[in-house]
Amino acid sequence: MLSRLSPLFTLLLALFGISGCDASGYRKASGQWTHDDTAFTPQDPATFKPLDKLFARDALRGYYRGAAVADSDGASFVVVSRNEARDKSHVYYCDTYRKGQEYWSIRHLRIERIAGADPATYTAIAKGYSRDRQRVYAEGVPFKARDPATFQPLDGDFGRDSQRGYYARAEIPGSHGPSFEAIDTRDTGYARDRANAYYGYRDIDSLREANVPPRTVVRTLRGADPAAVRVLGRDYAADTRHVWHRGQPVAGADASSFAVDESYRGPADATDQSGPWLSGKRVAAAK
DSSP states (O other): OOSOOOHHHHHHHHHTTOSSOOSSOEEEETTEEEETTEEEOOSSGGGOEESSSSEEEOSSOEEETTEEOTTOOGGGOEEOSSSEEEOSSOEEEEEEEOOGGGTTOSOEEEEEEOTTOOTTTOEEEETTEEEOSSOEEETTEEEOOSOGGGOEEOSTTEEEOSSOEEETTEEOTTOOGGGOEEOOTTSTTEEEOSSOEEEEEEEGGGGGSTTOOOEEEEEEOTTOOGGGOEEEETTEEEOSSOEEETTEEOTTOOTTTOEEOOSOOSSOSEEETTEEEETTEEOOOOO
16 A cells, blocks of 8 residues: 555544445445445436445546546446546546544545546556656656556555656655565565665654655665575664664674574574674673
8 A cells, every 4th residue: 555554543443443444436326326424316317327435437527436536427427447537638636534533433435536637548556556658646646757557556665667666655766666676575675676775764853843745765775696695573674793773784784694583572683693683783792
């Protein structure tokens, strides 16, 4: 996914039945259409037809969760992905959101026309990404890719096309697209190409300022042999000579004996032949 919820928040949504998943889809009983038990009346009931659990159409309009998509053309309205649809003139991104001041108890619809999208060539790729002949889109938001026709989302926030690698929809300067790959699904912050290895992350410290999105950071692992880089866990990676933590070199670490403790129980998160380490720094011996 392009956006992430904390495990605790996701659990709370599930416990209170507000995860956003549709429970029933479209139903018709006694002449009345409903979506997830919410009644609605199509603009042209005689031609109304569900396309899947979320989208529908009639001769006049397209619909998302029973709500008419404003100014859409029903006759040409088709589903692109779980959140996207198109007609002969436009592409639409549809989703739901909830407000904290309402205790997340009310689901609101967000139905937006994707400005500049080409409906004739707009197709879904995977993992929330789509493309048309000119651009690539992440959850309906366009971003620059050198070769949209070959763009491929990878694990984590990485992606690639025929020319470059990308992290969080931003091009990684100097990267080599054809050989670019995420290294290990256990820690999707690490990637590599034929010449370099990389660590990408979102700097959440920027969230301390109101209305400032997290800053995207990509670090090149200095001195790495990209083919030999392996992910160790807990933000560590190593090749035959070096160890890195969150893309920063761990000075003095012994790569051959460096091992990560994933139990989260002790005062250190890794050890090598010289002793314990924590977050890439040596743990001082107790006096």
